[in-house]
Amino acid sequence: QKEVEQDPGPLSVPEGAIVSLICTYINIAFLYFMWYRQYSRKGPELLMYTYSSGNKEDGRFTAQVDKSSKYISLFIRDSQPSDSATYLCAMSASGTYKYIFGTGTRLKVLA
Amino acid sequence: ETGVTQTPRHLVMGMTNKKSLKCEQHLGHNAMYWYKQSAKKPLELMFVYSLEERVENNSVPSRFSPECPNSSHLFLHLHTLQPEDSALYLCASSPGQGPNTEAFFGQGTRLTVV
Numbered sequence: 001q002k003e004v005e006q007d008p009g010p011l012s013v014p015e016g017a018i019v020s021l022i023c024t025y026i027n028i029a030f031l032y033f034m035w036y037r038q039y040s041r042k043g044p045e046l047l048m049y050t051y052s053s054g055n056k057e058d059g060r061f062t063a064q065v066d067k068s069s070k071y072i073s074l075f076i077r078d079s080q081p082s083d084s085a086t087y088l089c090a091m092s093a094s095g096t097y098k099y100i101f102g103t104g105t106r107l108k109v110l111a
Numbered sequence: 112e113t114g115v116t117q118t119p120r121h122l123v124m125g126m127t128n129k130k131s132l133k134c135e136q137h138l139g140h141n142a143m144y145w146y147k148q149s150a151k152k153p154l155e156l157m158f159v160y161s162l163e164e165r166v167e168n169n170s171v172p173s174r175f176s177p178e179c180p181n182s183s184h185l186f187l188h189l190h191t192l193q194p195e196d197s198a199l200y201l202c203a204s205s206p207g208q209g210p211n212t213e214a215f216f217g218q219g220t221r222l223t224v225v
Contacts, residue, residue: 004153032211043201043216088154092211097142097167099214101154
């Protein structure tokens with residue numbers, strides 16, 4: 001079983017839809033959680049960084065962490081065609097530089 | 112453009128060649144990383160340097176050799192690579208004096224081994 005599971009997609013939604021992306025994990029020691037967006041032929045761009053549990057909001061993006069159920073979520077409100085990209089989750093335990101990444105979910109927002 | 116710059120952007124090399132990838136960060140960060148990204152696989156951490164010292168031990172073939180001459184520059188020296196080493200090689204940096212801070216990535220070097 002992979003340490004971090006992420007549905008590869010593709011996930012296709014109409015413009016304006018609310019998008020929900022999820023990563024599940026098995027290591028209860030993970031405390032730091034990140035979401036990245038990666039456009040084709042580009043490097044990953046950090047979207048959200050959260051510590052431990054709870055929600056974090058930034059514009060149209062909301063990140064949630066549910067440590068009891070061991071999953072994290074990224075919600076995108078009012079999705080735009082420019083949101084079409086691959087979304088990567090990453091997480092790490094305390095005291096390590098090693099981030100564990102999901103395989104990424106490819107999102108397509110249709111105009 | 113990001114604060115992490117990688118050169119070259121594309122590289123094609125034969126299995127007997129020696130080449131180097133370069134990364135430079137303009138963010139004043141203390142840690143730098145090399146990651147490998149292959150199709151349909153998660154990013155794999157290869158090497159981490161914090162304040163120019165290598166930290167974290169990861170199992171990476173010796174045909175990949177990192178070098179960190181200062182906190183702003185990171186190199187990946189390549190020799191006698193295999194076709195399965197073809198991938199996107201990403202450099203990243205992170206702030207802070209220790210781990211568990213967010214990483215910022217460069218645009219990557221697309222490597223093709225022929």
